[in-house]
Amino acid sequence: MRKKTIEEYVEVIFAIQKIKKIAHTNDVALSLEVNPASVTEMFGKLTDEGYTYYEKYNGVTLTDKGRGMAIILKKRHETLKHFFEIIGIDEKIADDDACKIEHNVHPETVDKLRKFVEYAKKENSCNRWLDHFKYFDKTGEFIICTPDEDLDCPIHKK
Amino acid sequence: MRKKTIEEYVEVIFAIQKIKKIAHTNDVALSLEVNPASVTEMFGKLTDEGYTYYEKYNGVTLTDKGRGMAIILKKRHETLKHFFEIIGIDEKIADDDACKIEHNVHPETVDKLRKFVEYAKKENSCNRWLDHFKYFDKTGEFIICTPDEDLDCPIHKK
DNA sequence: TATATAACTTAGGTAAACCTAAAAATAATT
């Protein structure tokens, strides 16, 4: 499997700490599907770079720096996942893709997608467009629907 | 800089071949910002795995397999870039992000985004939603615009 | 055509994250 970045270690440590206070070597190894020996090694690196405190034989906890990074990553992940779900991607795949790209995409892009999600979820925005997109996605057919011809719209006519 | 995948090598070879018939070591080295010696090494791997023909001291050309991959990657890249541009990301960043995530994202996701782009570009689809999103993105303000109240819409009223 | 220059390859090494196997520390059980 692919090599894990510092960000991925920080993420799983954060997740583990939600349940356990301290993230132990084995917890992280299981989460990342990596050998415990590799985790020990990474704990060293993580601590050198200021993301964790490491107490030998007793796992790590995130520093403020580490926690800060984790929170940003988590938000980023949720934004991306949410976005994918809005356009109709299955939850599992949405989550998976969010995982993979959250480490690569520019902040500007995430910001824009965050706004997109925010907007799409707003009840009183004109959501016909999204509905029509989903209809197109499912049927392959375009709904002819211009502002002046609302009556012809098969989804929104009442 | 980050390690290059086979896919990235295939992409730049494809791009070079559009101009030159044969992609030489140096061309690829310059494109990927990598040492020529590394490229020679990769040419070996690429050829072992059936993506290129390699003639010593005279560069590589893509096989059908390699070209097939390149074409898929190119389409994927364009879809992603296009999508980013539609939601308002600058061309440069859109291109950059497309580059980075085109290797990671599920095919289902790319398909969905392709449809999204296709739909958004269709003239006779109801594009108010996208317009309203952009307005929101710019101003932070929601446009109250329901199907029954078109007259209140500051963008679409005539 | 000889020679200088440029391009490419080979040989040998590095770094980073991974691994296995064995040793050490900690925790659990009798």
Added chain:
DNA sequence: AATTATTTTTAGGTTTACCTAAGTTATATA
């Protein structure tokens, strides 16, 4: 408390894409 079981670490290797430096081949110029 002693022994067994589990967890963690250490030591030493592997892999992969990268590098530098030196040697080789191809190309361009005198």
